[in-house]
Amino acid sequence: MSHLGRDPARHQGAVNIPLHRTSTIIFDSVSEIDAAKKARFDKGQVFYGRFGTPDVFAFEAAISELEGGYGTVAVPSGLAACVLPMVAFLKPGDHLLVTDAVYEPARTSISAFIARSGVEVTFYDPRIGDGIEAxxxxxxxxxxxxxxxxxxxxxxDLPAICAVARAHGALTVCDNTWATAIFHRPLALGADIVVQAATKYIVGHSDAMLGLVTCEEAHYRALREAANWLGYRVSPDDVFLAARGLRTLAVRLRQHFETGLVLATWLETLPQVRRVIHPALPSHPDHAIWKRDFTGASGLFAVILDTDSMEKATAFIEDLELFGLGFSWGGFESLVLHGDPAHARTATEWTEEGILVRLHAGLENVGDLRADLARAILRVA
Structure with missing residues (x-):
């Protein structure tokens, strides 16, 4: 992975691919510019800045190889990546099935934009498995x-759902942000398209916004064309930061996994915690699927505090010093965020007692993070 998308011989020995901050590309002849225009949606074709530049194409090629796909389209944000396949392949009168546990901004975009375009939307129980056929x-x-x-x-149950979809001639799109291709390969399990917020673990330093859509060859051109319809264009500076993050992704993600699992295992023993929700824990109801389909986990998980008092939960959150209160995750820093799943469900109900708090285990010393949590959790008692 450290060498994917790199070719120092083409850049006078430079270890990193130089940035191309440009809009206009100059051609030598009318025939050359006409040929470039005709091939503007082809992989790696330089035509105009919005369509991509050599540094962007090199990064996309690295992601494609990592995910095991034919091609990747980089877009301005993770949410843009979630929406792009729907814009590319759905038309008025089509029907879309969406997991009820979907990323909430994606749910909003689907309900407020995709559905408004005449697409019928049904949310389904994420644990439905091959029962989705109904x-x-x-x-x-x-x-x-x-x-x-x-x-x-x-x-x-990704393989089961993908098999049903394929039998019905439907495409499957899987968000792989949590595990990345380091720990999970949706295309190998039957998915047609993989989306992810590179903003999170790939960038890894909380300093750039970027989304990625990876697919097999049959779907590549349609995604490229849809990105153009929407005017999507990624900053070469953001791509540079993402390419930098990619070089250390495997090392960082292993540390996130290790730290998160240590904290989750310890939190399960505390009387102030009703339940820890971490797929790598044997107590997780879907642990068997995690063992089958994943080779690791990230640092993102949730705890259910054993209290119905938002005042106590707030005191716990605000008393933390190493866990910053903020949106997103996947950076080097630990984060905390409270959540209420009940308001964003239609196919399932969230009836669990207690208050949900999401934690992201960063790259700080695990002993320091545990001490921070141990001190703050006393506010829940």
């Missing part, structure tokens, strides 16, 4: 999965 209609064209869910961490 929800298929003659006009079902896509299934959108996220495994695990980014707040409640249900794992989906």
């Amino acid at each position: 929800l298929f209609r003659p006009n079902t064209k896509m299934v959108y999965l996220e495994t695990p869910g980014s707040l409640t961490f249900e794992l989906q």
Whole structure:
């Protein structure tokens, strides 16, 4: 991975690919510019800055190899990546199946934008497995999965769902942000398209926004064309930061995994914690799927505090010193965020007692993080 997308021989020995901050590309002849225009959606074709530059193409090629796909389209944010396949492949009158545990901004985009475009949307229980077949209609064209869910961490039976979708001629799109291709390979398990927020673990330093859509060859051109319709263009500076993060992704993610699992295992023993929701824990209801389909986990998980008092939960959150209170995750820093899954469900109900708090285990010393949590959790008693 440290060498994917790199070719120092082409850049006078430079270890990193130089940035190309440009809009206009100069051609030598009319025939050359006409040929470039005709091939502007082809992989690696330089035509105009919005369509991509050599540094962007090199990074996309690295991601494609890592995910095991034909090609990747880089877009301005993770949410843009979630929406792009729907724009590319769905039309008015089509039917879309979406996991009920979907990333909430994606749910909002689907309900407020995709559905408004005449697409019928049905949310489904993320643990439905091959029972999803009962929800298929003659006009079902896509299934959108996220495994695990980014707040409640249900794992989906990806191979079973993809097999049903394929039998019905529907595309499957899987959000792989939580595990990345280091620990999970949705394309190898049957998915057609993989999306992820590179903003999170790939960038890894909380200093750039970027989304990625990776697919097999049959779907590549349609995604490229849709990105152009939407005017998507990625900053070469953000791509440079993401390419930098990619070089250390495997090392960082292993540390996130190790630290997160140590903290999750310890938190399960505390009287102030009703339940820890971490797929790598044997107590997780979908642990068997995690062992089958994943080779590791990230640092993101949730705890259910044994209290119904938001005042006590707030005191716990605000008393933490090493866990910053903020959105996103995947950077070097630990984060905390409270959540209420109940308001973002339609196919399932969230009835669990207690208050959900999501934690992201960063790269700080695990002993320091544990001490921080141990001190603050006393506010829940």
